[in-house]
Amino acid sequence: MVAKATAPKAARTGPLLDIRNLRIEATVYPPGEPPKTITLVHDVSLTLERGKVLGLIGESGAGKSTIGLSSMGYGRGGVKITGGEVVLNGRDILKGGVGGLRRLRGREVCYVAQSAAAAFNPAHRLMDQVVEASLLHGVASRAEAERRAMALFRKLSLPSPETIGQRYPHQVSGGQLQRVMTAMALCPEPDLIVFDEPTTALDVTTQIDVLAAIKEAIRDTGVAALYITHDLAVVAQVADEIMVLRHGRLVEWGGTRQIIKEPRQEYTNALVSVHEIAHQEQQPGKTPALSVKNVTAAYGGGHVKVLKNVSVDIFPGQTLAVVGESGSGKSTLARAITGLLPPEQGSVTFAGRTLGNRLADRPKEDLRQLQMIYQMADVAMNPRQTVGTIIGRPLEFYFGLRGRERDAKVAELLDKIEMGKGFVDRYPAELSGGQKQRVCIARALAAKPKLIICDEVTSALDPLVANGILKLLLDLQKEEEVAYLFITHDLATVRSIADSIAVMYRGEVVRYGPKSQVLAPPFDAYTDLLLSSVPEMEIGWLEKAIKGRRMESAGN
Amino acid sequence: MSPIVKLIAQRIALGVLLLLAVSVLIFAGTQILPGDVAQSILGQSATPQALANLREELGLNDPAYIRYLRWLGGVLTGDLGTALSSRQDIAASIWPRLKNTLFLAFWAALVSVPLAIVLGLLAVRYRNGFVDKLISGLALASTSLPEFFVGYLLVFFFAVKLQWFPGISTVYDGMPFGQRMMAIALPATALTLVVLAHMMRMTRAAILNVMQSAYIETAELKGLRAFDIIRKHAFPNAIAPIVNVVMLNLAFLIVGVVVIEVIFVYPGMGQYLVDHVAKRDVPVVQAVGLIFAAVYIGLNMVADIAAILANPRLRHPK
Numbered sequence: 036m037v038a039k040a041t042a043p044k045a046a047r048t049g050p051l052l053d054i055r056n057l058r059i060e061a062t063v064y065p066p067g068e069p070p071k072t073i074t075l076v077h078d079v080s081l082t083l084e085r086g087k088v089l090g091l092i093g094e095s096g097a098g099k100s101t102i103g104l105s106s107m108g109y110g111r112g113g114v115k116i117t118g119g120e121v122v123l124n125g126r127d128i129l130k131g132g133v134g135g136l137r138r139l140r141g142r143e144v145c146y147v148a149q150s151a152a153a154a155f156n157p158a159h160r161l162m163d164q165v166v167e168a169s170l171l172h173g174v175a176s177r178a179e180a181e182r183r184a185m186a187l188f189r190k191l192s193l194p195s196p197e198t199i200g201q202r203y204p205h206q207v208s209g210g211q212l213q214r215v216m217t218a219m220a221l222c223p224e225p226d227l228i229v230f231d232e233p234t235t236a237l238d239v240t241t242q243i244d245v246l247a248a249i250k251e252a253i254r255d256t257g258v259a260a261l262y263i264t265h266d267l268a269v270v271a272q273v274a275d276e277i278m279v280l281r282h283g284r285l286v287e288w289g290g291t292r293q294i295i296k297e298p299r300q301e302y303t304n305a306l307v308s309v310h311e312i313a314h315q316e317q318q319p320g321k322t323p324a325l326s327v328k329n330v331t332a333a334y335g336g337g338h339v340k341v342l343k344n345v346s347v348d349i350f351p352g353q354t355l356a357v358v359g360e361s362g363s364g365k366s367t368l369a370r371a372i373t374g375l376l377p378p379e380q381g382s383v384t385f386a387g388r389t390l391g392n393r394l395a396d397r398p399k400e401d402l403r404q405l406q407m408i409y410q411m412a413d414v415a416m417n418p419r420q421t422v423g424t425i426i427g428r429p430l431e432f433y434f435g436l437r438g439r440e441r442d443a444k445v446a447e448l449l450d451k452i453e454m455g456k457g458f459v460d461r462y463p464a465e466l467s468g469g470q471k472q473r474v475c476i477a478r479a480l481a482a483k484p485k486l487i488i489c490d491e492v493t494s495a496l497d498p499l500v501a502n503g504i505l506k507l508l509l510d511l512q513k514e515e516e517v518a519y520l521f522i523t524h525d526l527a528t529v530r531s532i533a534d535s536i537a538v539m540y541r542g543e544v545v546r547y548g549p550k551s552q553v554l555a556p557p558f559d560a561y562t563d564l565l566l567s568s569v570p571e572m573e574i575g576w577l578e579k580a581i582k583g584r585r586m587e588s589a590g591n
Numbered sequence: 592m593s594p595i596v597k598l599i600a601q602r603i604a605l606g607v608l609l610l611l612a613v614s615v616l617i618f619a620g621t622q623i624l625p626g627d628v629a630q631s632i633l634g635q636s637a638t639p640q641a642l643a644n645l646r647e648e649l650g651l652n653d654p655a656y657i658r659y660l661r662w663l664g665g666v667l668t669g670d671l672g673t674a675l676s677s678r679q680d681i682a683a684s685i686w687p688r689l690k691n692t693l694f695l696a697f698w699a700a701l702v703s704v705p706l707a708i709v710l711g712l713l714a715v716r717y718r719n720g721f722v723d724k725l726i727s728g729l730a731l732a733s734t735s736l737p738e739f740f741v742g743y744l745l746v747f748f749f750a751v752k753l754q755w756f757p758g759i760s761t762v763y764d765g766m767p768f769g770q771r772m773m774a775i776a777l778p779a780t781a782l783t784l785v786v787l788a789h790m791m792r793m794t795r796a797a798i799l800n801v802m803q804s805a806y807i808e809t810a811e812l813k814g815l816r817a818f819d820i821i822r823k824h825a826f827p828n829a830i831a832p833i834v835n836v837v838m839l840n841l842a843f844l845i846v847g848v849v850v851i852e853v854i855f856v857y858p859g860m861g862q863y864l865v866d867h868v869a870k871r872d873v874p875v876v877q878a879v880g881l882i883f884a885a886v887y888i889g890l891n892m893v894a895d896i897a898a899i900l901a902n903p904r905l906r907h908p909k
Contacts, residue, residue, distance in 0.1 A: 107812055139814070140813060150805065155806055157806075167815075168813040168814065202907075203907050
């Protein structure tokens with residue numbers, strides 16, 4: 036007890052965290068090959084002063100999370116720290132053994148995960164989980180820890196801070212859970228918190244509140260933080276310094292202002308520059324390819340109305356973007372159009388004729404004309420089929436192509452999505468996230484559809500990769516004259532690709548028209564909230580945006 | 592009505608319906624069996640007149656559904672009929688045997704269930720290591736041996752060689768508790784060895800499945816000890832599958848003990864059933880079959896309800 040209380044104090048003079056020449060490796064087991072060791076992090080060093088926030092930024096696979104977790108001596112799934120030192124409060128934690136690590140985890144360093152919904156144990160009340168680490172390490176008595184937790188709930192502006200701890204994780208919204216998790220990390224009064232993409236899984240309108248709450252909590256408690264994200268605009272709001280990583284190596288490390296205003300490395304520059312694609316808006320044509328008229332749809336036998344009197348038109352070779360936060364009915368609109376969820380009222384007209392309400396009522400030809408691409412490319416493909424089989428399937432099913440004819444067509448499609456012939460025999464597991472999504476695009480194109488519904492197709496991808504996918508989709512649209520219904524919550528994507536926009540809120544279209552009109556003031560309250568919540572790469576944007584809001588976001 | 596009450600009521604109603612369906616099957620099954628009840632009572636030398644009279648007396652000439660309803664009505668009022676072979680009231684002769692079977696099953700369960708779960712937790716704690724392999728290996732070996740073989744092995748070593756326990760588990764009314772426990776020691780051990788591995792392996796698998804969850808990582812990053820993580824964070828989320836397999840094995844302890852009871856000459860339901868199958872005593876077979884079915888359905892219902900109660904989403908709706 037005495038040693039625990041004095042050891043950190045004795046070291047109060049030096050930096051809190053000093054990572055030197057960190058090397059992290061993992062053993063991978065590729066199918067059909069002998070296991071091999073790959074290096075995830077190559078000799079990365081960093082120091083963090085007390086009470087400061089360091090942002091770790093990079094694409095997936097850059098080693099951000101791996102480095103962040105190394106400050107707790109933790110390696111996820113077979114990942115091992117094989118070299119270097121992690122000096123926390125004046126001692127190398129890698130030499131302290133398992134017991135030493137256990138004493139520092141949840142005491143000196145705490146962790147906030149990307150998905151709080153998954154990181155909370157569904158079987159226990161929130162309060163029990165929030166105070167668990169404090170009780171375990173003898174930081175506070177139960178009563179004291181609960182008092183502290185309630186004060187933190189209040190600080191993080193959670194509703195009814197006295198009683199929210201009595202709830203179970205499933206009884207609280209995603210944005211609230213993320214704040215409870217922050218309270219959980221702050222409760223034992225640690226010296227350092229590792230935030231691992233804490234707002235990435237949230238809607239923009241919710242993200243801004245959680246971000247503000249985290250920032251305020253960091254400022255008021257004086258805790259230091261490693262803030263991991265792939266979104267530079269987000270990290271610019273909270274970090275004092277930013278470290279850019281790529282493929283497990285340090286690219287650039289500097290003050291926040293320097294990184295976003297005067298990046299010295301080309302890669303940082305690519306991250307910082309705005310990824311908007313200049314897209315000339317097309318005028319709506321005479322006759323729409325697909326027309327949704329007064330559609331109302333509900334789940335649970337009419338109990339939960341998720342679409343209320345929705346009408347939109349999509350013109351041939353153009354893109355309609357449907358934006359809104361989660362639960363606004365965007366994906367349900369896609370389900371209604373494809374016939375997966377038959378509308379209760381209203382109709383869907385395609386090429387001048389009314390489509391059957393139910394999927395089973397539609398002829399094969401109608402099914403061919405409407406194709407879909409999904410957010411999660413890896414679960415939208417059969418992992419046991421090769422790329423060639425996946426793309427070839429619609430060719431066989433809709434056009435009866437066989438043998439060499441089909442193979443030639445598959446090669447042609449692979450060429451269109453800018454992937455070589457070498458990919459024909461690959462399995463989805465052997466592809467990167469961007470490549471998987473390209474294969475899904477090729478599969479949709481193989482049916483030669485008039486309309487493709489794209490459901491958050493770039494949301495799971497890194498910004499630079501997502502940008503490539505958007506460019507590809509635009510090129511294909513020009514070549515194939517295909518229309519897109521583009522569902523997204525990301526307004527930057529909308530600006531890049533849309534010709535017209537429908538803004539959805541709680542099942543209704545609240546704003547609809549050509550892109551230039553929808554994105555021009557005066558705005559309705561919700562569109563204003565949506566637009567003003569998109570993080571901008573500007574120091575001080577967060578405070579300005581919170582101040583200028585006209586309505587509260589629904590995620591609260 | 593809260594959704595959880597509704598769900599549980601549904602389960603119970605379903606269980607009752609299932610039991611009714613099983614009673615139809617049991618009744619139909621015994622009707623299809625070859626042989627004639629009157630003939631088997633009176634023997635091969637009976638005169639046709641005597642047979643006709645007895646059939647009339649037993650109501651065997653009525654249509655099947657009338658006989659079924661009569662039988663069902665009797666069962667519902669606690670009258671299981673009369674044994675053909677001994678002319679005794681079945682309910683009265685089953686009751687002490689059912690008590691014996693439950694007594695043996697109770698002690699076997701009391702040892703095997705906690706042991707299996709603790710061994711499962713330990714196997715997860717030391718997964719893929721020596722302890723895990725040892726536990727899994729021994730448990731699988733004991734299950735792979737046929738139960739009669741396990742029974743005779745126990746008799747050979749502990750009754751014949753060491754003479755610690757009696758080799759024949761005779762129990763009678765008014766037997767002192769200590770002696771009774773001595774008598775069932777070997778059959779209870781044999782049963783434990785038979786059911787242990789299944790429950791242990793399922794506990795291990797269910798918890799390992801949960802150990803992949805993100806909240807296990809959260810617990811690790813709070814600095815919890817490995818065994819506390821398994822006990823506090825993994826186990827409560829694995830209750831549903833574990834309870835399911837535990838209940839299946841409890842049912843086996845009651846309805847599947849025929850072989851063990853015969854080996855140890857234990858006066859339980861299994862012995863009773865075997866005796867009367869040999870004698871073609873249809874009413875007894877029907878009664879025992881129905882009781883076994885009720886035990887089976889009842890325990891599975893308990894497993895379902897426990898799984899519902901273990902789910903915090905159902906216990907605490909939004």
